[in-house]
Amino acid sequence: MTTATAAQEVTYVEAISQALDEEMSRDERVFLMGEDIGAYGGAFKVTEGFLKKYGEWRVLDTPLSESGFVGAAIGAAMMGLRPVVEMQFADFISCAFDQITEVAAKNHYRWGAAVPMVIRAPFGGGVHGGPFHSECPEGWFFHSPGLKIVAPSTPYDAKGLLKAAIRDPNPVLYFEHKFLYRRIKATLPQEDYIVPLGKADVKRTGSDVSIITYGAMVHLALEAAELLNKEGIDLEVVDLRTLIPLDKETIYTSVRKTSKAIMLHEDNKTGGIGAEISALLAEECFDCLDGPILRIAPPDTPVPFSTPLEEFFLPKVSDIVAGAKKLAAY
Amino acid sequence: MDQAVGANDIKRSDLLEMYYYLRLTRSLEDRITALYRQGRIVGGVYTSHGMEAIAVGYASALKPDDVIAPFHRDMGAFLIRGFSPGEIIAQYLGKRTGPTKGKDGNVHMGDLKRGMLGFVSHLADNMPVAAGAALAFKIRGESRVAFAGTGDGGTSRGDFHEAMNFAAVRRLPVVFFCTNNQYAYSTPLRYQMAITDVVDRAKAYGMPGEIVDGNDVAAVYLASKRAVAKARAGEGPTFLEFKTMRMHGHSEHDAAKYVPRELLEEWKTKDPVVRAEHLVAQLGYGDESYFHEVGERVKKEVDAGTEFAEQSPLPEGPETLVGVFATEDEVQP
Numbered sequence: 001m002t003t004a005t006a007a008q009e010v011t012y013v014e015a016i017s018q019a020l021d022e023e024m025s026r027d028e029r030v031f032l033m034g035e036d037i038g039a040y041g042g043a044f045k046v047t048e049g050f051l052k053k054y055g056e057w058r059v060l061d062t063p064l065s066e067s068g069f070v071g072a073a074i075g076a077a078m079m080g081l082r083p084v085v086e087m088q089f090a091d092f093i094s095c096a097f098d099q100i101t102e103v104a105a106k107n108h109y110r111w112g113a114a115v116p117m118v119i120r121a122p123f124g125g126g127v128h129g130g131p132f133h134s135e136c137p138e139g140w141f142f143h144s145p146g147l148k149i150v151a152p153s154t155p156y157d158a159k160g161l162l163k164a165a166i167r168d169p170n171p172v173l174y175f176e177h178k179f180l181y182r183r184i185k186a187t188l189p190q191e192d193y194i195v196p197l198g199k200a201d202v203k204r205t206g207s208d209v210s211i212i213t214y215g216a217m218v219h220l221a222l223e224a225a226e227l228l229n230k231e232g233i234d235l236e237v238v239d240l241r242t243l244i245p246l247d248k249e250t251i252y253t254s255v256r257k258t259s260k261a262i263m264l265h266e267d268n269k270t271g272g273i274g275a276e277i278s279a280l281l282a283e284e285c286f287d288c289l290d291g292p293i294l295r296i297a298p299p300d301t302p303v304p305f306s307t308p309l310e311e312f313f314l315p316k317v318s319d320i321v322a323g324a325k326k327l328a329a330y
Numbered sequence: 331m332d333q334a335v336g337a338n339d340i341k342r343s344d345l346l347e348m349y350y351y352l353r354l355t356r357s358l359e360d361r362i363t364a365l366y367r368q369g370r371i372v373g374g375v376y377t378s379h380g381m382e383a384i385a386v387g388y389a390s391a392l393k394p395d396d397v398i399a400p401f402h403r404d405m406g407a408f409l410i411r412g413f414s415p416g417e418i419i420a421q422y423l424g425k426r427t428g429p430t431k432g433k434d435g436n437v438h439m440g441d442l443k444r445g446m447l448g449f450v451s452h453l454a455d456n457m458p459v460a461a462g463a464a465l466a467f468k469i470r471g472e473s474r475v476a477f478a479g480t481g482d483g484g485t486s487r488g489d490f491h492e493a494m495n496f497a498a499v500r501r502l503p504v505v506f507f508c509t510n511n512q513y514a515y516s517t518p519l520r521y522q523m524a525i526t527d528v529v530d531r532a533k534a535y536g537m538p539g540e541i542v543d544g545n546d547v548a549a550v551y552l553a554s555k556r557a558v559a560k561a562r563a564g565e566g567p568t569f570l571e572f573k574t575m576r577m578h579g580h581s582e583h584d585a586a587k588y589v590p591r592e593l594l595e596e597w598k599t600k601d602p603v604v605r606a607e608h609l610v611a612q613l614g615y616g617d618e619s620y621f622h623e624v625g626e627r628v629k630k631e632v633d634a635g636t637e638f639a640e641q642s643p644l645p646e647g648p649e650t651l652v653g654v655f656a657t658e659d660e661v662q663p
Contacts, residue, residue, distance in 0.1 A: 031469065057469050063499060068458045068492025075462025075476070078442060079397070080662035081469065083462075099489075103455055111430050111440040111448035114656035145654050169656045 010188055013181035015155035016120070017046050019162035020084065022192065024054055027082060030166055031058040033069050034086030043088045044122060044181060066095035070119065074104050074171075077117040082166055090123035090175060091135040104171040105146030116169045118162070123151075124216055124266055125314055126179040130305035136215075136267035138175050142243055142276070148197055149243040151175040153218035155186040157241055160195030168197060177216040184219070200247035202254065206236035209324045210254040212277055213264040214240040217315060221264055224320035233328045243273060251277060252285055259290040260327040264315060269297035291330030294323045335548040335609060342615050348390050348547050349610055350624055352603050355382040355406040357628040358415050361636060362422055366582050370640075371422050373435040378403040380545070380577030383602035384509055386410065387550025388570075391558055392477055397463045399447040399456035399478035401509045402437045403576075411444045415635025416642075425642040432645040433653065442662055453484030457493035457506060464497065464504035464561075475561045477554070479507035483514025485528055491535075494569070498535040501566035505557040506537075508569070509544065511576035516588045532569035544572030545602040548609060575600075 010018065024030045031054075032047060038061040041048030051059045062069040066087065073083035087093050093100070100119070107113040125134035141147050148170050152158040158176060165172035203218055204225050211221045218239045225235035238254050240247065255261045261281055263274025278293040298313045359377040366375045378385060385406035389398060400407045408418060413429065421428030421439050429439035430448075440448025447463070450456055460478030467474040484490055485508055497504050508528045512519050525531070532539030542553040550572060557568035575597035579586035610616045 060465075060500075063492070063495055065492040065496060067489055068461070068496045071455065071458025071489060071493065072462030072465055072496060075447075075459035075464070076466040076469070077462075078447070078459070078662060079463050079466035081466045098452055098455065099458070102452055103450055103459060107448060108656040108660070109653045110434045110438065112653070112660065113440065113442050113448060114660040114662070116656075116661050148655075169658045169661045 008187070009185040010155055011182050011185050012155045012158050012176070013044060013046060015159040015186075015188060016162055016176055017048075018188070019159040019166075020047065021050070023163055023166045024050075024058065029080065030082040030084060031060065032084050032086065033060045033062050033073055035062055035064055035088045037061060037086050042086060044178070046086070066092050067099050070096035070099040071103065073117050074099060074107070074115055077115045078107070078113050082116055084118045084120060084166060087119060087121040089129070089133050090121035090137055091132050093119070093121050093137055097140065100141065100147065100171070100173070101144040105144050108170070109146055114169045115171045118165045118172045118174050120174045120176060122178045123175045124177045124179050125303045125310060126216065128305065128307065128310065129178075129303070131302040134303035136175075136265070138173070138243060139267050139272050141173055142273055146171070147244060148172040149175065150197060150241065151177070151215045151243060152241060153177070153180070153203070153215055153239050155184060156188055157195050157201070159188060160193055161197070161241060164194040164197050167194065172197070175215065179216045180219070195241065197242045198245040198247055199241065200250040201239045201241055202236060202250065203239045204235065204237040206234035206258070208234040208258055209260040209262060209327050210236045210238060210258045211262045211264055211320065211324070212238045212240065212251055212254075212274070214243065215266060217264045217266055220315060220317055221320060224317045224324065227317065227321055228324050231325070233324055235324055248280060248284070251280070255281055255285050256288045259288050260330065261289070261293050262320070262323050262327065263293065263295045263297070264320065265297050266314065267297065268300045269295055270300050272297055291327045294327060296320060296323055335552070337613050339552060340548055342613070344390060344551075345548070345610060345613070346615055348386050348551065349606050349616070350628070351386045351390070351406050351409055352382050352547060352606050353624050354409055354415070354628040354631065355386060356603055357632045358409070358418065358635070359405055361632045362419065363582055365419070365422070365636070372424060375422070375582040376402050376437060376580070377578055377582070378405050380597065380601060381509060381511060381574045382406055383547035383550050383606065384544045384572045384574065387547045388477060388507065388554040391551050391554035392475065395445065396475045396477060396558070397445045397447060397460065399460040399476065400437070400449060401479045401481055402449050403509060403511075404479070405437070408439070408446060411446050413439070413441075413444070413446070415632050416638035419635050419639035420642050423639050423642075424644060425639055426645045426649075427639070427642040431649070454480045454487040454490040454493070458489055458496065461493045461497040461502055461504050464502035465500065467503055468500070473562055474503065475558050476504040477507070477558070478504060479509060481514055482508060482510045482512065482519055482528055483517065483522055484508070485531055486522055494532065494535045494537060497567040498537045501564070503561040503564070504567045505554065505561055506567060506569045508571050509574060510571055511574050513576050513580070513586075513589060515580040516586075527571060529569060529571040537567055537569050539569040539571065541571045541573060544574035545600045545605060547602060547606050
């Protein structure tokens with residue numbers, strides 16, 4: 001387990017552990033459920049040491065039973081606890097789809113029952129996980145009213161958004177990117193902080209082209225921005241951070257400034273979040289657009305396993321550079 | 331399955347109260363069915379006709395702060411938890427005064443303050459949810475119990491099995507029940523499962539189970555009391571199979587021609603309201619004039635409820651947009 005010490009850099013995964021640890025210390029209603037999160041500390045070691053610190057009723061190892069334990073989390077949440085459920089991999093969330101979309105998402109609307117719970121889901125590719133350990137399933141839930149959806153890109157956001165999600169009175173799906181777990185580090189504030197849900201963050205300001213993205217793709221966009229800068233194209237990188245509620249104002253403000261927009265995500269292209277934001281821009285920002293809205297996203301295939309296949313599948317810096325150049329020419 | 335109930339088993343006041351709720355359930359559902367036939371109810375009507383003893387019996391065995399996740403034929407549980415006939419008819423009519431304010435219809439109502447979890451059409455979905463409520467009670471060290479059920483068809487779903495397994499592993503204070511009314515819509519039990527008694531499913535989870543005559547309100551009440559007492563004492567979950575027969579169609583639009591008439595004739599002789607009356611009379615707690623009096627009382631309540639519901643306003647269209655998300659003050663303490 002990680003504890004905050006002065007000016008020490010933490011990884012993205014450590015930031016998630018810190019958020020859980022601090023929230024569990026702060027609020028005894030917060031408890032954890034999931035597969036192998038106890039003695040083993042979770043498949044990605046997010047909860048290592050938690051069992052010893054908080055005991056088996058607050059760090060609950062569950063049967064291999066996603067629908068069952070998500071349902072149980074819903075019940076516990078309605079009784080006033082604050083469950084945080086871990087999906088071992090985001091891909092397995094499909095087993096709990098019904099509980100999430102029909103029960104958690106609709107209970108408050110139908111009969112006024114608040115369901116304050118978080119489902120953490122390690123998602124995304126680039127780690128040779130293949131079709132069942134690399135998915136980006138956020139699109140399925142983006143279309144289900146009643147859920148909030150979060151996808152942080154930095155250690156700061158990962159910690160602040162998870163704390164905000166735990167304190168939110170609604171079901172929140174928290175998509176944490178596996179590729180980022182141990183690849184990025186940051187020094188976090190010593191004091192308690194949250195990153196409010198529903199606020200996007202401009203990770204790089206620019207004047208020529210807006211790129212709207214989230215999760216690991218934020219880093220790809222930032223990399224592309226440096227290359228484009230050398231060629232005189234100034235990219236603005238909008239990190240959505242929260243997919244629902246969507247921060248439309250930040251998106252519109254950016255696109256009204258640059259007049260050009262690229263959607264970038266790791267979920268496959270058709271019916272994705274980029275498609276929805278493209279439609280919003282066409283509806284709300286049509287008269288300020290100077291070029292077509294571009295989408296950079298994987299093809300409509302499962303996430304393939306073998307290295308050249310996965311490399312082909314995932315968006316690349318060169319895709320962004322090419323897209324931005326195309327738009328800059330308008 | 332049949333057990334003689336004596337005067338020492340159930341308090342007179344408890345039995346008479348259950349008798350009243352049986353009559354109120356039947357009267358209310360008969361009225362709802364009549365309103366449906368008159369075209370005054372939009373959407374489906376699913377009744378507990380001939381099965382009223384189950385919800386009345388188990389809900390009477392619980393304490394007010396226990397939580398119920400009802401089956402969709404458990405009208406009696408709503409009544410016992412204080413849902414008025416007026417609120418319930420308003421729900422069926424899609425009125426703003428119904429528990430869901432028109433957001434959902436018929437038995438899809440719930441209220442955390444009254445310990446009723448809103449029914450979900452995807453059968454057995456609320457069984458893991460009820461297990462989770464029981465988990466909350468256990469974590470907080472509360473002496474509360476969750477009581478959750480589904481039908482024979484619902485026991486084929488994965489959520490039924492995931493809930494049974496999880497609750498058994500963690501010895502949660504929950505009682506699961508199955509209303510085995512022999513048909514899931516039109517599908518008879520023999521096409522639903524390769525076993526005769528649903529209770530056999532409990533064995534696989536290391537959970538004690540019991541077959542109960544679902545048409546005998548006293549038997550349902552006593553079996554539920556036993557199971558609830560065990561759960562409250564920390565002895566873990568129990569599974570109760572309430573054997574009964576669905577006497578109407580799946581919904582009131584369904585004539586249920588797929589059910590053999592002789593089966594219905596046979597079960598008609600086991601009507602739970604009549605049987606409760608026999609028991610009340612046999613124990614000397616009431617006679618014909620008492621039964622008549624109760625009948626008049628429930629009719630008045632249902633009449634008043636019908637009037638309240640019919641005079642209640644419908645929601646306005648834009649109310650559609652209200653309530654997708656909860657606010658902090660709505661979270662249960």
